[in-house]
Amino acid sequence: MPELPEVEVVRRGIAEHAVGRTIAKVEVCHPRAVRRHLPGPADFEGRLASRVLTDACRRGKYLWLTLGGATTGDAIVGHLGMSGQMLVRPVGSADETHLRIRFVFADDGPELRFVDQRTFGGLAVAELVESAFGTVPEPIAHIGRDPLEAGFDASTVVELLRRKQTDVKRALLDQSLISGIGNIYADEALWRAKLHWARPTAKLTRPQATALLTAAAEVMTESLAQGGTSFDALYVNVNGQSGYFSRSLNAYGQAGKPCARCGTEIVREAFMNRSSFFCPRCQPPPRAR
């Protein structure tokens, strides 16, 4: 599940290897990968031919590649979902089993390939629009700033958090409130802030909520410095290499192992049909569940 740091690693790779190049041809190998491109796969392929990739941008877990050439004002917008990869591969190298979209460039250099085993991810071409937080592709105008953006205002998000009627982990995962956080970094931020996932957001103090946002920014910054979190070959940079942050996780996936702070065994609980990992001593559950 690529989250903000993993997507940023991919963005940097695309910026280095694909930005500035002209697309010669696009091949959609699986229609589901462009299901959010409503005009369909043929339209996706057709409107990208001879366009130039002018920049690689990111907000939260979304990537977009701005387009130049004869026209401007649009971009390829994408989400990696759970298993999506953007790979830079030499022309002629064997197709990946789950190759979904191939970008061939006019310079005959390496291809850009969207590979996605579980097909939760996808790409689309969309217009750029002016939103409250700058110029972004229309489909993601509703998401909030991410904690590593220059314009991220923690005090505003703290007030929004405290106004919500939900539990704190749901709020962390709500991309319209604060973008970029998924299950891994939600659990890590909660562990650092010593908060149980089921704590009601409305009852958080301002210092608690502020500390939680700080923890989220810190853990994602540290992960980025190590190339992101990888459990296996699914989460890789554009060269297919894994990051090392999984060695630094304190809560996520650590069930049965001692808490790095207090030694108590980390516990796994079901949450939203998935998992939450936490230290039952450092992160006591709220009284009323």
Add this chain to the structure above:
DNA sequence: CCTAACTCCTGCATGC
């Protein structure tokens, strides 16, 4: 308007 359940998908681990 707000919140939460549902749904999409494939590969691997597990159990009988």
Add this chain to the structure above:
DNA sequence: TGCATGCAGGAGTTAG
């Protein structure tokens, strides 16, 4: 061995 089941889960959609 082989089949069924569970699990990984982001976010748009739908229901309440």
